[in-house]
Amino acid sequence: MLKINLQYDWETFHADYCVDIPPGVTTLLGGSGEGKSTLLHLLGGFLDGRGEIYFNDASLLSLPAYERPISTLFQSDNLFPQLTVWQNVAVGLSPSLSLNKEQNQKVQWALDKTQLLDKAERFPQALSGGQAQRVAIARALVRKKPILLLDEPFSALDPSLREEMLYLVNDVTQELGLTTLLVSHLPSEATLVGGRVILIEQGRITAHEDVSVLSETGFHPHFSRYFGVSNSGER
Numbered sequence: 471m472l473k474i475n476l477q478y479d480w481e482t483f484h485a486d487y488c489v490d491i492p493p494g495v496t497t498l499l500g501g502s503g504e505g506k507s508t509l510l511h512l513l514g515g516f517l518d519g520r521g522e523i524y525f526n527d528a529s530l531l532s533l534p535a536y537e538r539p540i541s542t543l544f545q546s547d548n549l550f551p552q553l554t555v556w557q558n559v560a561v562g563l564s565p566s567l568s569l570n571k572e573q574n575q576k577v578q579w580a581l582d583k584t585q586l587l588d589k590a591e592r593f594p595q596a597l598s599g600g601q602a603q604r605v606a607i608a609r610a611l612v613r614k615k616p617i618l619l620l621d622e623p624f625s626a627l628d629p630s631l632r633e634e635m636l637y638l639v640n641d642v643t644q645e646l647g648l649t650t651l652l653v654s655h656l657p658s659e660a661t662l663v664g665g666r667v668i669l670i671e672q673g674r675i676t677a678h679e680d681v682s683v684l685s686e687t688g689f690h691p692h693f694s695r696y697f698g699v700s701n702s703g704e705r
């Protein structure tokens with residue numbers, strides 16, 4: 471279980487997140503500027519927050535980013551153009567690219583998971599957008615961290631590729647028992663990837679539900695506000 475109780479102040483924006491997140495995929499929904507990325511940056515250790523983060527009862531807040539049990543994948547996770555697919559993944563384990571046998575096996579495993587073994591010797595410019603993003607996922611997976619943070623990593627892909635990536639995220643999350651947080655602007659992505667859904671409004675978590683809430687007729691009041699649908703129960 472990932473237990474979050476975190477506060478952070480931008481100049482004009484106060485964020486205060488409090489939630490317990492079970493293993494599996496959780497999609498973070500919310501309008502622009504409501505605080506989705508701030509939460510991911512706090513978890514990843516890229517912003518210094520106040521409060522606490524516990525993962526399986528171990529406190530993470532005092533750990534620097536590289537010591538947290540967390541891998542992060544951002545939208546613009548550029549690959550190194552001068553390195554092959556294999557090397558772009560291997561660099562996640564060893565910046566000098568001198569890998570031992572066990573590390574080589576991990577790279578092999580990550581490329582297999584993302585169905586890239588036959589592309590291992592290619593350079594990034596010879597990859598499609600979806601393949602390139604799979605390499606970035608492989609690099610995030612290769613370190614075998616139990617928490618995976620995805621900040622709109624697929625928003626530049628066309629809908630069918632995006633769907634393929636979301637299924638991949640769901641598969642690896644289930645297979646490896648990960649706790650995956652996916653930031654998205656699209657409720658349809660949450661529905662595709664399954665799991666749970668969190669709504670963030672003005673720096674606070676205002677709903678945390680099974681994703682089926684998005685297709686229920688007796689609509690959740692906070693999600694209905696997010697969708698701009700009037701809800702007679704609340705208004």
Ligand SMILES: Nc1ncnc2c1ncn2[C@@H]1O[C@H](COP(=O)(O)OP(=O)(O)OP(=O)(O)O)[C@@H](O)[C@H]1O
Nearest residue numbers: 480481482483500501502503504505506507508509
């Ligand atoms: N570098 C910054 N300097 C000052 N304020 C910031 C900075 N980054 C974010 N903020 C403030 O924090 C709020 C939340 O930003 P955040 O990026 O977390 O939102 P978001 O929900 O991820 O938005 P989007 O969907 O547009 O990426 C913003 O409205 C802004 O007021």
